[in-house]
Amino acid sequence: MSTTQKVLDGIADLKDWHEAFYQDLHQNPELSFQETRTAGLIADRLRALGYEVHEGIGPTGLVGILRNGDGTTVLARADMDALPVEELTDLPYRSKHTTSDATGAQVHVMHACGHDMHVTCLLATAELLANNKDAWSGTFIPLFQPAEEVGTGAKSMIDGGLADIIPTPDVALGQHLVPLPYDVVASRPGPAMSAADSIRVTLHGRGTHGSMPHGGIDPITLGGAIVQRLNGIVSRELRPGTFAVVTVGSFQAGSKSNIIPADAVLLLNIRAYSERVRAKLKESIERIIIAECEASDTPQPPDFEYYDQFPLTDNTEAVYDHVSAAFAEHFGDKSTLMTPSTGSEDFSDIPVALGAPFLFWNFGGTDPDVYATAAAAGRLAQDIPSNHSGYFAPVMGPAIDNGTKAMVVAVMSYLGN
Ligand SMILES: [Zn+2]
Ligand SMILES: [Zn+2]
Structure with missing residues (x-):
């Protein structure tokens, strides 16, 4: 059994806190640069896991550092902010929040882009690595970024002195939840997001x-x-x-x-x-x-x-080759070639500023049967709510598992013994 599989086997034991944590974030979304509650919860969890934690970077971002002997240094990033969107789902954990935006206007707020899922999956990865230190060596840096939705959160962490706080990463990884089936990951070399x-x-x-x-x-x-x-x-x-x-x-x-x-x-x-x-x-x-x-x-x-x-997200070919081989091993034919997205991301501002090669990929959160039915009818756009829709609703448990598995596989492809 590969050490990656051994780490992945721990996912099932974490299911209860994963889902409770995700629902808490989903019910308490925070707009760009207001992510103080979210950041506090993450910091507490990372500290309990034994990570060195640095808060207040940029100013609401944070990083954890877990040093585990010699080896590669891997940075993995999740964004934390929600959107001024009214949640229209009937989920029991839907957001009913309103808040003041940067102009002082009162707005509804919702995790309509799945950043609550990104945070949960990266924290789960951080926990699995902390629980399995004999399975890997090197340094793992989970990074939680503010304000992706306004395109300045990544830059604000760089401006906040990130390079002086963390060891220089050898590679940087990031991922986004999209309305693909919840057993699919999708990545591509070169330009991936506009x-x-x-x-x-x-x-x-x-x-x-x-x-x-x-x-x-x-x-x-x-x-x-x-x-x-x-x-x-x-x-x-x-x-x-x-x-x-x-x-x-x-x-x-x-x-x-x-x-x-x-x-x-x-x-x-x-x-x-x-x-x-x-x-x-x-x-x-x-x-x-x-x-x-x-x-x-x-x-x-x-x-x-x-x-x-937002910068062009131009994935490094060598990182794509390395990670996609690991995806193929663990996801089989559910590891697919990502269609270049017309969407945009500020993730790459961090590795570009730190001089690190990087990969950003997508993972799915939609019921595969629902997806297949909509695809067969030519109604994906009409029947599957997209990111930023008030109806955006990934299937919680399987989507968390999928994003956690993808991040663990990618991180372990560099750190695994
Ligand atoms: Zn978004
Ligand atoms: Zn997003």
């Missing part, structure tokens, strides 16, 4: 009475022309087949039917699979908007503010 930017564009017109449009410069007409033209970037300016997304997610202006407002604000979101395409999208967006403002003779040029920026 780079992303949000852009707040403020258009400056000149306000006037709605009955006298000739006296003003209408930012709504201007914004309408801009939205039309932005939709031509992907279809007209990029080589067909090049992956890119340009979305106008919000267009706000005005307050009354008979007033032409002075300003309008557009919120844009872009996705790309290379820095070259990413730069091209930004250049095209700014060129079109500046030119349309000039065409409308606006009194001042538009303002561009970039925020919620």
Whole structure:
């Protein structure tokens, strides 16, 4: 029996606290950079397991360090934050929480992206390694990151001095729960998740009475022309087949039917699979908007503010080769090639800053029969709630087992004796 299998055999004994811990996190979700309760629970658990614990990094992130003789140093990361989404499931442990967001607005909050599952699976891995120190050697660093959903949590831990707190990892690992069947893991070498930017564009017109449009410069007409033209970037300016997304997610202006407002604000979101395409999208967006403002003779040029920026997740080939071989051994044909995601992640900011190679993969949490039925009907998008939906509801026990198994297999592929 491999030492990995010996460690995995311990999962069943942990089932009760796994599920209790997960339900507690699910019922008490915290928004980005507010994860203090979550971080406290994790720190207590890690300390009880014998980990050296460093809290308050970035400022709500934390790491544990377990040194177990000579060998490789492996960092494994889970994100901790929830989303301003109202939970619409009928689960007995659904979130009924509301909270204040960063602007002070009162919002519903829900673990609609499964980060409570990521935390549970990584803590379970930390416990299994602590309970089986004869099965491995090296150093294990479970890292719990704040604020993935706003794209700055990983960077904030780097800025908070992470490199001076932990030994430099030889490899970094991370995973995400997705609506795949709960016995499936999916990974791929190279680019796996897109780079992303949000852009707040403020258009400056000149306000006037709605009955006298000739006296003003209408930012709504201007914004309408801009939205039309932005939709031509992907279809007209990029080589067909090049992956890119340009979305106008919000267009706000005005307050009354008979007033032409002075300003309008557009919120844009872009996705790309290379820095070259990413730069091209930004250049095209700014060129079109500046030119349309000039065409409308606006009194001042538009303002561009970039925020919620995510790096390209570009998995290291050698790490993929190493971990996917271990996945194949333990998951058989349920270890699959991940479809490149149009979603984005800030995980890679940590290994890139630390100079470590890395792999980020997906694991499933959906009932395989439900999944197969929806897939056969061509109704996956309609019948399986996705991440960020108020109906997102992984099947708790099997999903925890799947994510824990994937993380243990990946970590043990480097540390196992
Ligand atoms: Zn998310
Ligand atoms: Zn997520």
